[in-house]
Amino acid sequence: MNFLMKTIRFTNLPGDGIGPEVMSVALEVLQKTGSIHGFACETTTHDVGGAGIDNHGNALPDATLDACRAVDGILFGSVGGPKWENLPPKEQPERAALLPLRKAFKLFANLRPGNLFPELADLSPLRSDVASAGIDVLCVRELTGGIYFGQPKSTKTLEDGQKEAIDTMVYRTGEIERITEVAVKAAALRNKRICSVDKANVLETSVLWRQTVTKLIHKLDPSIELTHMYVDNAAMQLVRDPNQFDVLLTENMFGDILSDELAVICGSLGMLASASLGTGTNSNGFPYGLYEPAGGTAPDIAGKGLANPCAQVLSAALMLRYSFGLEEAALAIENAVKETIRSGLRTGDIAQGAESVGTKEMGDAILSRLH
Numbered sequence: 001m002n003f004l005m006k007t008i009r010f011t012n013l014p015g016d017g018i019g020p021e022v023m024s025v026a027l028e029v030l031q032k033t034g035s036i037h038g039f040a041c042e043t044t045t046h047d048v049g050g051a052g053i054d055n056h057g058n059a060l061p062d063a064t065l066d067a068c069r070a071v072d073g074i075l076f077g078s079v080g081g082p083k084w085e086n087l088p089p090k091e092q093p094e095r096a097a098l099l100p101l102r103k104a105f106k107l108f109a110n111l112r113p114g115n116l117f118p119e120l121a122d123l124s125p126l127r128s129d130v131a132s133a134g135i136d137v138l139c140v141r142e143l144t145g146g147i148y149f150g151q152p153k154s155t156k157t158l159e160d161g162q163k164e165a166i167d168t169m170v171y172r173t174g175e176i177e178r179i180t181e182v183a184v185k186a187a188a189l190r191n192k193r194i195c196s197v198d199k200a201n202v203l204e205t206s207v208l209w210r211q212t213v214t215k216l217i218h219k220l221d222p223s224i225e226l227t228h229m230y231v232d233n234a235a236m237q238l239v240r241d242p243n244q245f246d247v248l249l250t251e252n253m254f255g256d257i258l259s260d261e262l263a264v265i266c267g268s269l270g271m272l273a274s275a276s277l278g279t280g281t282n283s284n285g286f287p288y289g290l291y292e293p294a295g296g297t298a299p300d301i302a303g304k305g306l307a308n309p310c311a312q313v314l315s316a317a318l319m320l321r322y323s324f325g326l327e328e329a330a331l332a333i334e335n336a337v338k339e340t341i342r343s344g345l346r347t348g349d350i351a352q353g354a355e356s357v358g359t360k361e362m363g364d365a366i367l368s369r370l371h
């Protein structure tokens with residue numbers, strides 16, 4: 001036995017729909033990567049989302065939360081599905097599992113890389129001359145502030161019988177600064193261009209956002225090319241000419257919307273991973289994080305062995321990179337996925353009607369390309 005072998009500890013929360021199928025591929029990939037790159041995986045599986053509701057009466061059961069507290073990161077599948085669609089919005093698996101997890105682990109920094117593999121350019125809804133250039137944009141979204149969590153947040157009945165609902169958008173300089181720092185670090189590893197997206201022509205929070213971002217980037221790294229864009233324009237520019245962007249930095253709700261737009265122009269949700277990083281450090285000295293594919297639970301193909309495992313596998317790579325500092329291992333996984341796509345192998349979601357393979361074959365192909 002190798003006593004120097006590093007052990008990485010994380011929970012895996014497969015969730016609903018295709019979650020368990022693609023999670024099992026990701027776990028296999030992690031095991032094999034560990035055997036090549038010298039680390040062991042210690043992981044436990046827990047219910048979340050609809051599975052949490054069905055088995056424990058809670059989309060985020062206490063046992064799941066406790067298990068997550070005891071480790072250094074979370075590999076998350078996906079949650080939700082038709083079975084739970086009629087629950088009140090607050091109890092729906094997506095909201096009742098993800099938002100409390102973000103809050104509990106202070107996962108303030110959401111990184112959503114938008115990459116269009118050149119081999120998959122035809123899957124993008126963008127015009128072919130735009131898509132064929134490939135897409136490589138990183139969306140850095142603030143995840144624990146803004147209108148999602150601001151108080152007051154309530155619905156009441158007024159004296160005249162109407163109902164009134166209130167959401168509050170709040171930002172403090174500290175929240176803006178810490179997400180800006182993440183964007184600066186990310187940009188330093190890319191093309192050093194940040195476009196900060198806001199609505200400073202209307203919103204007070206956006207005025208503060210713009211001032212704070214400008215001041216901090218100037219202080220941290222004046223060599224970064226910083227631009228500002230109103231969110232409505234950014235939504236338009238993203239479909240017109242996505243590669244004008246390198247890093248998009250934005251607040252919670254704008255980031256929610258723009259990251260979906262970025263995902264769809266990249267062609268297949270089955271290929272996109274994301275990372276949500278917390279404040280402080282885990283027992284390895286890296287940020288605690290939650291890693292999840294961008295796509296949903298795909299209930300129509302759940303349990304049939306047809307789902308594309310790439311996004312879940314790429315999420316595992318992000319986990320190795322950000323929460324465990326295993327850059328080489330992360331790259332090995334990313335390359336194995338790239339080579340698999342290059343080899344022409346396709347699951348149904350990216351096959352465009354041509355011959356396709358199932359989850360297991362795709363997974364095995366990735367495993368065989370790991371080195």
Ligand code: IPM
Nearest residue numbers: 094095098099255256257259
């Ligand atoms: C996302 C989702 C969530 C969000 C929902 C499910 C609460 O849309 O992760 O982008 O709005 O943040």
Ligand code: MG
Nearest residue numbers: 256257259260
């Ligand atoms: Mg969203």
